[in-house]
Amino acid sequence: MEPLASSRRGFVNFLLGSGFGAMAVWMLYPVLRYLIPPKSGEATIASVPVPWKPAEIKANSGRIFKFGSQPGILVKTPAGDLRAFAATCTHLNCTVQYREEKQDIWCACHNGIYDLNGKNVSGPPPRPLEPYKVNVKGDQIVVSKGA
Amino acid sequence: MPTSLAELAKILNAWVDERIDLSGVRELIRHKVVPVHRHTVWYYFGGMTLFLFIIQVLTGILLLLYYRPSAEEAFESVQFIVTEVEFGWLIRSIHSWSANLLVATMMIHLFSVYFTQAYRKPREITWLSGMSLFGIFLFFGFSGYLLPWNELAYFATKVGTDVAGQVPVVGHLMARVLRGGDDVTGATLSRFYGFHVAILPLATTAILGLHLFLVQKQGMSVPPEIERSGQPLRTMPFVPSFLLRDLVGWLSALAVLGALAAYFPWELGVKADPFAPAPAGIRPEWYFMYMFQTLKYIPAKIGPIDGEVVGVLGFGLGGLFLLLVPFLDRKTARGEKSPLFFWIGVGIVTYIVVLSVLGYVAPGGK
Ligand code: FES
Numbered sequence: 001m002e003p004l005a006s007s008r009r010g011f012v013n014f015l016l017g018s019g020f021g022a023m024a025v026w027m028l029y030p031v032l033r034y035l036i037p038p039k040s041g042e043a044t045i046a047s048v049p050v051p052w053k054p055a056e057i058k059a060n061s062g063r064i065f066k067f068g069s070q071p072g073i074l075v076k077t078p079a080g081d082l083r084a085f086a087a088t089c090t091h092l093n094c095t096v097q098y099r100e101e102k103q104d105i106w107c108a109c110h111n112g113i114y115d116l117n118g119k120n121v122s123g124p125p126p127r128p129l130e131p132y133k134v135n136v137k138g139d140q141i142v143v144s145k146g147a
Numbered sequence: 148m149p150t151s152l153a154e155l156a157k158i159l160n161a162w163v164d165e166r167i168d169l170s171g172v173r174e175l176i177r178h179k180v181v182p183v184h185r186h187t188v189w190y191y192f193g194g195m196t197l198f199l200f201i202i203q204v205l206t207g208i209l210l211l212l213y214y215r216p217s218a219e220e221a222f223e224s225v226q227f228i229v230t231e232v233e234f235g236w237l238i239r240s241i242h243s244w245s246a247n248l249l250v251a252t253m254m255i256h257l258f259s260v261y262f263t264q265a266y267r268k269p270r271e272i273t274w275l276s277g278m279s280l281f282g283i284f285l286f287f288g289f290s291g292y293l294l295p296w297n298e299l300a301y302f303a304t305k306v307g308t309d310v311a312g313q314v315p316v317v318g319h320l321m322a323r324v325l326r327g328g329d330d331v332t333g334a335t336l337s338r339f340y341g342f343h344v345a346i347l348p349l350a351t352t353a354i355l356g357l358h359l360f361l362v363q364k365q366g367m368s369v370p371p372e373i374e375r376s377g378q379p380l381r382t383m384p385f386v387p388s389f390l391l392r393d394l395v396g397w398l399s400a401l402a403v404l405g406a407l408a409a410y411f412p413w414e415l416g417v418k419a420d421p422f423a424p425a426p427a428g429i430r431p432e433w434y435f436m437y438m439f440q441t442l443k444y445i446p447a448k449i450g451p452i453d454g455e456v457v458g459v460l461g462f463g464l465g466g467l468f469l470l471l472v473p474f475l476d477r478k479t480a481r482g483e484k485s486p487l488f489f490w491i492g493v494g495i496v497t498y499i500v501v502l503s504v505l506g507y508v509a510p511g512g513k
Contacts, residue, residue: 004455015442035324036320036323036324037323037324037326037327037334040186040328047397055395064422064423064424065422066422069330069332071421071422071424073424086399087424088195089425091442091447091455092305092306092309092310092442092455093305093306093308094302094306094312094429095302095311095421095423095424095425096304096424096425097424097425099225100154106425107425108424108425108427108428108429109425109429110439110443111443120447123443123447124442124443124445124446124447124454124455125447126447126448126454128454
């Protein structure tokens with residue numbers, strides 16, 4: 001049998017230890033939650049008008065536009081088709097650009113290349129660019145999600 | 148009345164000694180020695196890193212006086228520092244150059260410790276604390292790179308935080324916590340600023356304290372090869388012999404730093420624009436270059452897994468290997484030769500050097 005004093009000490013130590021442990025968790029939890037940023041309140045955007053007229057855009061060119069808080073890329077193919085994609089590279093998040101000389105969409109970060117259908121054709125990008133739908137209503141180009 | 152400075156110092160010393168017993172400190176100074184052998188030169192790189200860190204603290208505090216951490220003002224405030232504030236360009240340039248030299252000397256220190264197997268028992272804790280400092284300083288560099296809010300840094304940060312996001316399971320959360328949101332925005336800048344000027348300095352102070360304490364307590368490690376040779380070990384006193392040599396090194400570093408900062412002022416670049424494409428020639432700081440270059444070479448898919456996930460895991464394992472080397476290298480621990488670990492080290496260094504060089508010379512542009 002343990003002497004009474006020592007088992008009492010053990011009990012008190014146990015209480016103290018678990019008390020401090022619980023307190024640490026109790027203090028740490030709000031801090032950890034605080035570190036995680038809240039979801040942005042921005043409603044997800046379904047479509048945006050781009051700030052250029054169809055006639056302004058020459059064939060074989062591409063421009064970046066704002067799709068909500070994200071960059072999109074509007075491309076006019078050499079044949080004159082208008083296409084739009086999310087401009088965010090599927091590799092590691094850089095913003096892509098149109099290359100007139102090579103007639104492709106290029107990401108400078110790790111030399112990723114997409115064709116004019118947004119398909120990843122060379123370099124590290126693992127997936128095609130997210131395609132958008134392009135509607136021309138008279139003088140206005142409207143780009144919307146879900147092509 | 149004291150008649151000379153020396154006398155004044157003596158009186159002051161006696162005054163303090165009467166209140167706080169300084170004999171321990173005096174003993175330490177008198178007895179601290181540094182082993183002398185053909186690898187002694189490597190002992191200087193830790194002190195050199197420390198010296199550069201002190202420069203970082205001082206210039207960093209000065210930059211704080213004008214810098215403004217917001218997406219709207221950061222670039223302009225750094226521009227203000229380098230164009231309007233007297234000697235602002237010099238302070239900023241020294242801060243950037245010194246950061247880079249610091250990483251270089253730190254790497255030399257790390258690998259010299261590795262190759263002289265100074266990590267072996269009883270210095271495992273010193274190694275662990277050193278590796279933590281290594282991680283902290285890389286993070287210092289990464290967070291500081293973004294603060295001027297220029298184009299290069301903006302995209303480097305996008306890529307860098309996205310790399311963290313590739314870590315399986317916790318990656319997404321990690322990237323969000325790092326960025327202060329889903330994207331790199333002004334919120335990221337605020338966060339990085341907080342890391343750079345508060346959290347990392349605090350962590351450094353604590354861990355560096357431990358690191359230096361252990362070095363004092365245990366003294367310098369003697370490479371096993373020298374120990375095995377059985378020759379009597381020569382030493383030199385730390386004060387003044389080693390310290391004076393250290394000082395020469397520090398003064399030279401200061402001279403190099405001054406010259407670099409004055410003749411090659413650190414560029415500011417163009418302000419970041421989230422709605423501009425990543426510019427050609429985008430690159431991170433040189434010490435992340437080998438990782439960056441590796442990411443270019445890894446194919447999009449390796450089997451069913453995205454290539455970059457494999458890359459991230461690879462670097463993670465490499466780092467973990469270095470961290471745990473004192474516990475993995477059983478042979479050195481037993482006092483035997485350990486060629487395997489020597490060659491792994493050579494492999495790591497070669498990999499880093501080759502990929503870094505490729506990062507600067509390999510084509511892959513427009
Ligand atoms: S981020 Fe586009 S290729 Fe890597």
